[in-house]
Amino acid sequence: MEGLKRFITIQESPYHGLNLCQGTVSEMLRRPGEEIYDVIRYFGSRKKIFNVHFRNIRGGLGNFQETYIDEGDVDMLKALRVYKEVGYDGMLMPDHVPSLDVDPDGSRQFSYTLGYIKALIRAVDAEG
Numbered sequence: 001m002e003g004l005k006r007f008i009t010i011q012e013s014p015y016h017g018l019n020l021c022q023g024t025v026s027e028m029l030r031r032p033g034e035e036i037y038d039v040i041r042y043f044g045s046r047k048k049i050f051n052v053h054f055r056n057i058r059g060g061l062g063n064f065q066e067t068y069i070d071e072g073d074v075d076m077l078k079a080l081r082v083y084k085e086v087g088y089d090g091m092l093m094p095d096h097v098p099s100l101d102v103d104p105d106g107s108r109q110f111s112y113t114l115g116y117i118k119a120l121i122r123a124v125d126a127e128g
Contacts, residue, residue, distance in 0.1 A: 001028060001039065008048045017048035023055030023066065023095055026074060030061050033073035037082045044086030052083070054117055055095035068097050068109070069116045080120045081127075092117050 004025070008017060025039055026032035043049050056072030057064045069076055080092070094113035096106070103109055 001025075004043070008043065008046065014047065017050045018043060019051040019053070020049045021053035021055065021095065022074070022079065023053060023057050026055075026057050026060070026072075027064050028061060032057060032060050032064075033075065036074050036079060040079060040082045040088075041086055044083060044088050047087075049083075049086075049088050049090065051090055052088070052092050053095040054079075054092040054113075055097075066096065066098055069094075069113050076116075077120055077123065080124050084124055092121070 004018065010016070020040075020043060022036065022040075026036050029035040029039070040049070054069070054076070056067050056069050056074050056076060058067050058072050059065055060073075083092070094110055094117060097109045097113060099106065100109065
């Protein structure tokens with residue numbers, strides 16, 4: 001995290017920030033299900049999140065596995081609420097998920113993830 005914090009200060013500009021891969025950042029945390037929300041707040045409150053790879057994992061630093069968006073340790077609804085809280089209005093992009101033999105090109109998993117993200121957005125928007 002310290003490297004990412006340092007990165008955003010290299011060049012102070014509204015055009016310098018992060019493509020925040022939530023999954024990759026979660027992999028750097030000891031307790032992603034507790035810590036990722038403060039990470040989102042830190043970078044989001046500084047307007048340094050330009051894009052989000054919206055992905056979930058199980059585990060944490062040095063011992064994690066990729067999961068489907070709804071099966072990891074991070075509460076993705078809570079994460080989306082935090083993105084809204086900090087005023088993030090950019091893209092939430094589906095990211096890679098575990099592979100299945102029945103879906104070799106990943107199109108089903110991508111579709112599921114995209115639909116899940118759209119449902120989360122609608123739920124948060126409905127909260128006001």
